[in-house]
Every structure is written in structure tokens, then in C-alpha cells.
Amino acid sequence: MSDNDYLQDLLKSQELEEGCDELDALDTERDKVDDLLKEAFPTSNPNFTHGGSRAKGTMIREDYDLDEVCYFDHDDTGPGDTLEEIYESVAAVLEENYMVRRKRSALRLKTKSGKDLRIDVVPGRYTSDEGTDVFLHQNEGDKERLKTNLEVQIAHVRDSGCTDVIQLTKLWRTRNAIGIKTFPLELLVIEVLDGNNGGNLQVRFERVLNEFADNIDDLYIEDPANPTGNNLSHALTDELRQTLADVARDTIDAAAEHGWEHIFGKLEMKATTLPKVAALGAAAAAVGGAAPPWASEDK
Template identity: 25%
Template sequence: MTPDQYLYGILSREAVDTSATSPALAVRQTLMPLLNEWAGAMLRGVYPSGSFAKQTSNRSGTDIDLFVSLSNQTTESLKEIYTKLFNRLGEKGYAPKKQNVSLNIRVNGFDVDLVPAKHQGGNGEYHSLYRRRADTWTQTNVNTHISKVSASGRTSEIRVIKLWRNQHQLDFPSFYLELAIIEALSGARGSLSDNVWKAFGYLAGNFANARFVDPANTNNVISDDLSATERAAIKAAAVRALATTNWNQIVV
């Protein structure tokens, strides 16, 4: 078996149904009564975002991210919105887990990340989100994120690196990872295995000191989401990957 055959076999096993009839999408309808009750007239909409929408998700990762868009007329602060949704989910028996900008719950066997955000107003899709780790807020456009990644031509390589991240228990936020791999493979024309190997070379080299900004808001420095120690852990893991003699020592 060639390295490419091995990696494509893993990606086939980890394939996620992102079609309109995807079972994961059905959780949106399950949650709509709760979200409508919680937000009332302030709810603009709930739609897929994150890895699911970018075509970079894996079956063994989070099943779906749902972006919860609230009107700019919402009076609560972003922190209050985040906290109140957390409390309401708990009241309904979902046992939510706080993440950086999202709340993770299990719904009908699916792993779901809810991202509450307040619309900035106007015709665009700019939103403000609460960032729990820094106890601050940021402005961004999730549609820009989706377009940047899904049109990159690097979704297969990103999926392999995400599996490696999860299997080696690395703290590496998905959008940060996606931007890093797109940068690592700029201009690359190799096979899947060649490109993934090149991505490891980047993670083991320039990555730790590289600055990544949100393509929808350059004031939002994505690389600040990890400390120097956390970036060093990713670098060390990539160095170990490059020292292996078989792909099954890297990702399975």
C-alpha cells in the first residue's frame, strides 16, 4: 500500500455526510424550539459553520458546528449571551461544556458546538463573538472563514492533520490549524502524502513564530489563541512525526 492509498483510506473511513439530508443537520431542528424559546424575536438564524461547512470535518471529531446569530438589537452583552445560553442548555439537560467561543453538547448521539454571536447590523454577515479564554470579544465573518478554507484546495491535507492533532491530543484550534496548513502548502503541487509531510515540516519549523490573522478582521490575531508553550508542543509533535518510519505511527 502506498502512503497516498493509506491516507485516502483513512479519509474515506472518516468521511462525513454534509449533504442537505445529513443526519447531523437534523440536530438543528431538534434544538430550534429551545433556541427560539431562549432568544425569542432576537434570533436571526441558526446555520452550519465550522469544519462541517468548510468540508474539513472528520467522523471522529465534532459532528457539526451551529452558528447562532442574534439581532444587533439584543441588549445583553456577549458574555451574558454566552453564559445565558450555557445555563439554558444545562436546564434542558444537555450538560454543556464551555469552550473558547462555543458551547459543546451531545444531541441524539451527535457532538454539537453552538457558537452564539451578535450581528453587527447592516447587510453584511459580520458578527461579534465572546472569547471566553481571554474574557473579551472579537468581530468576524464566519462566511469569509468558510470560503477561505473550502476554496483552498487543501481540505484533504487539513483533515489528515486534524486527525493527527486529535489522536495526539494536541491543543490546536481548528481555524488556526486550517490557516497554518493553507500557508504551509502555498504553491505546493505534490501528492496528498507529500503535502502532509511538507505541512509537518512547516509545523516543525516556522509555525511556532508565525503570525496568523483572521481574514475577516486583521485586528483579530488567531495565533494569539495559543501560548508559546502550546505552540511549542505542536512543533515538538511535528518533529516526532517527521522522525517516524511509517505513516501508521503518525495517524491511524
């Protein structure tokens, strides 16, 4: 089997088909969340829709979740007068049934016993009657609010022609515990391949990793829904750029010497999610070599 065939089969092993147990569980919990918020704000008629990797076509089995956006009309003050009040009102409703972790603009849900449900709820308010652009509250950064458009973001990624490479890069990110958020990573891959998206999966993936290794400081990302208004510098700190460059170079060198199965492991081992160190150790054992140099908890 060629390296490219292996990577193609690896992606197939990471597919989550509609109707599978994992997605059914997400949808069941999502419906509960929607019902709770509809009941809590009966006069508001909040608009719910899917975001995230499922809508973009970049979901992988090993690291998936569901973004459930909850947008209110631009003149609706039922859930609160300000974006922060809306955010906190939605959080308070959810906290009656879940453990809620406040993120930058989203609310991460766990059961009361602490099990992660893989669901982020994103409250917001439409900027006008058109129901397209929205304002989101931000807990961090210089700006209290963020103007964006979910549909534009989804289309930018979904229609990029890079979703397969994005999925593989996400798996690489997850296996190496690199702390970059999914949307900035998707934008980075699209940025790298924008000028040259030719070749098979292996060629394009290696092009991305080589660019990370050699030119990470030259890569720039922007929110396609608000290019000049949203600063994404927080998503690519100097430390994170260095980590991406270091791990990308280690990966390219190891793959060139041992092949890609050494990096990701035998496909039958990927039926269930393995912790990062266990997965990398299994990959090394599969080819009879030592563990890759980045296979440590300190990375």
C-alpha cells in the first residue's frame, strides 16, 4: 500500500456517517438543549442551527463536537439588553441541567457528573432584520463583541476544496496535542493551499506541514465573514506558531524515514480513540521502531 493510499484509508476510518451512534447522541442532546432554551425564552423564538466541523464537512471521529448556535432577533431584549446579558442568561438556563464552562464566545456542556457532551452552545444576536450577520459576546480580548456570519464561515471551509487535508491536519493536531483551535487551523490549511491545491492527499498534506515547518511566521489568517473587523492574533501566538513549526518538522522527517503508517499507526488500531501517547506508541510498535521524538506528555 502506498503512503497516499494509507492516508486515504486513514481518513475513511475517521468518518462519522449520519445516523451513527455518536451523531445520534449529539442530536438527542442538542434537541434537549434547544427545548430548554425555547421554554426559557418563550417570547423570543431563538433561531438554532448547526455550525462547526459537521456543517463544514471536516469532522473526524477522534476529535469531534457540535456547535449549536442560538441567535436572537436584533431587537429582542427578552434574554437580555446586552450581549453579555444574553450570554449569561443562556448560561444560567443551561446550568440548571448541565455543568457549563464559559469559553471565549461559547458555552461548553458537561453532564452534572462531569462527562463532556461534546456540545458548544454559541449565543448571539442578529445585527439587523436581515438575519445574517450576528454579534457575539467575547469573554476575552480587547473587544467585548465580535461581528461575524456563520454561514459565510461554513461556506468558506466547506467549498475550499481542502476538507480532506483539513481533516488529516486536525487528526495530526489532535494526536500531537497541539493547542490550536479548529477554525484557525482550517484557515491555515486553506491559506497554504490557496495558491497550489494540486496533487494527491499525501502531496497536499505534506505541502501544508512543510509550510508550517518553514514559513509559519509568514502565514496570516482572517475571518472570512469580517476580514478587517476580527483580530485572530489570539489564535496564533508566537509560542503556538513555534510549536506548529517544530512538530511539523519532526513529523515530516519521521514520515520521510519510516512512512506515514509510522506516524498514525495501523488502521485497525483506530477503531476507537486512543490517548495521544498510546496512539503514537502503537504506531511506533507497528513498524518495529522507537517512539517518535514528540511522543511525550511534555509536548
